[in-house]
Amino acid sequence: MSTSPMTRKLTPLLVSLAIALSACSSTPLTTSTLDQARSDYVAAQSNSAVSQYAVREFNEATAALNAANNAASERESIEKVDQLAYVAKQKIATAQEVARARKAEVDLKQSAQEREQVRLQARTAEAEAARRSAEQAQAEAEAARARAEQANAATQSAQAQTQALAAQLAELQAKQTERGTIITLGDVLFNVDQAVLTSGGQATVQKLATVLRENTDRTVLIEGFTDSTGSTAHNLELSQRRAEAVRSALSQAGIDRSRVEVRGYGEAYPVAGNETAGDRQLNRRVEIVLSEPGKPIQARR
Amino acid sequence: MSPRYTLPMLCAVAALLSACATEKAPATADVAVSRAAVENAAQAGAAELAPAELLAAREKVQQASRALADKDYKLARDLAQQAEADAKLAQSKATSAKATDAANAVQDNVRVLREELDRANSANQ
Numbered sequence: 001m002s003t004s005p006m007t008r009k010l011t012p013l014l015v016s017l018a019i020a021l022s023a024c025s026s027t028p029l030t031t032s033t034l035d036q037a038r039s040d041y042v043a044a045q046s047n048s049a050v051s052q053y054a055v056r057e058f059n060e061a062t063a064a065l066n067a068a069n070n071a072a073s074e075r076e077s078i079e080k081v082d083q084l085a086y087v088a089k090q091k092i093a094t095a096q097e098v099a100r101a102r103k104a105e106v107d108l109k110q111s112a113q114e115r116e117q118v119r120l121q122a123r124t125a126e127a128e129a130a131r132r133s134a135e136q137a138q139a140e141a142e143a144a145r146a147r148a149e150q151a152n153a154a155t156q157s158a159q160a161q162t163q164a165l166a167a168q169l170a171e172l173q174a175k176q177t178e179r180g181t182i183i184t185l186g187d188v189l190f191n192v193d194q195a196v197l198t199s200g201g202q203a204t205v206q207k208l209a210t211v212l213r214e215n216t217d218r219t220v221l222i223e224g225f226t227d228s229t230g231s232t233a234h235n236l237e238l239s240q241r242r243a244e245a246v247r248s249a250l251s252q253a254g255i256d257r258s259r260v261e262v263r264g265y266g267e268a269y270p271v272a273g274n275e276t277a278g279d280r281q282l283n284r285r286v287e288i289v290l291s292e293p294g295k296p297i298q299a300r301r
Numbered sequence: 302m303s304p305r306y307t308l309p310m311l312c313a314v315a316a317l318l319s320a321c322a323t324e325k326a327p328a329t330a331d332v333a334v335s336r337a338a339v340e341n342a343a344q345a346g347a348a349e350l351a352p353a354e355l356l357a358a359r360e361k362v363q364q365a366s367r368a369l370a371d372k373d374y375k376l377a378r379d380l381a382q383q384a385e386a387d388a389k390l391a392q393s394k395a396t397s398a399k400a401t402d403a404a405n406a407v408q409d410n411v412r413v414l415r416e417e418l419d420r421a422n423s424a425n426q
Binding site for chain 2: 057079083087090091093094097098100102103104105107108111112114115118119121122123126129251
């Protein structure tokens with residue numbers, strides 16, 4: 001290669017130029033700020049929110065990083081590379097923040113819609129609950145009305161039963177006493193000196209049986225009495241047999257024997273003197289004590 | 302050395318050197334832009350939500366102003382560009398923090414409503 005005089009002349013100049021350039025081109029290929037910017041860039045690149053929401057900002061960051069990379073590859077000053085790398089790093093971070101903000105705004109809209117849906121569901125549920133509770137209240141009111149009607153009917157039936165009993169007892173010429181309701185069957189209901197009920201006695205006992213059937217919470221005590229004619233033992237035995245005859249008749253009419261107690265008192269407890277035939281007839285009798293509902297009969301004192 | 306060649310060569314050297322030497326054009330516009338960016342960031346709430354970035358931006362704007370006064374235009378431009386990048390980051394951090402808080406608040410709200418709804422539903426069954 002031949003060297004012209006011009007070239008020889010230029011050589012010192014070129015050397016000085018090279019020296020001048022080397023003063024600001026002693027830069028290494030990278031700096032810590034550039035390294036940081038590059039690694040931030042990789043992170044931003046792999047963030048899908050950035051590519052979705054911050055395209056412009058990411059493009060600006062890319063341009064800034066390219067400028068820094070070019071400065072580094074052209075071995076410009078550390079200061080210049082650092083300056084460009086710093087700006088690139090901040091722009092990359094800005095792109096990340098912008099993406100975060102816009103994603104949050106989108107999330108906010110979705111959440112707000114979701115909130116409206118949940119509120120709607122809540123209102124629907126409230127309405128449903130209100131409807132159910134109204135239905136329940138209505139059903140309860142219906143049930144209460146039915147119970148009241150039933151109770152009313154029961155009261156009416158009880159009243160009717162009480163009235164019927166009162167009428168039946170009136171028919172039996174019953175008397176209210178401390179021991180309970182007493183029905184007195186006179187001796188005309190028995191054959192003389194016998195313990196067999198006459199047809200009139202049978203009819204009376206049937207009425208009593210009806211009362212007992214309709215008032216199952218009551219029991220009876222049947223007490224037999226005689227006048228003082230004849231021996232005491234005979235009288236006791238006769239009064240006992242007559243009381244038993246009433247129990248038998250009740251039993252045949254379907255009244256359980258456990259509800260019927262029997263006592264023969266003979267000539268004891270006269271209700272009249274024994275001097276006249278009329279008074280003696282009053283003493284010959286069977287008294288039937290009807291208990292109060294659910295209570296035992298007090299014994300004769 | 303022939304003057305015919307020396308002058309253009311010196312010009313070329315000066316041009317090459319100027320690329321990494323102090324710039325001669327004032328960076329007034331750059332400083333103004335970064336100052337505005339700092340104001341925008343402050344208005345977006347960066348003082349509370351991105352204090353470090355906002356402070357860095359403010360300091361760099363001040364340094365850039367001083368460099369401008371000292372006619373160190375390259376330094377002024379560099380600092381102004383850094384300040385603008387810092388301010389924009391501060392602003393976007395503040396914005397994203399507020400947006401994230403708002404989104405979280407509504408999400409919490411939805412969660413509470415759902416829990417209430419679930420309780421109401423299970424109470425009704």
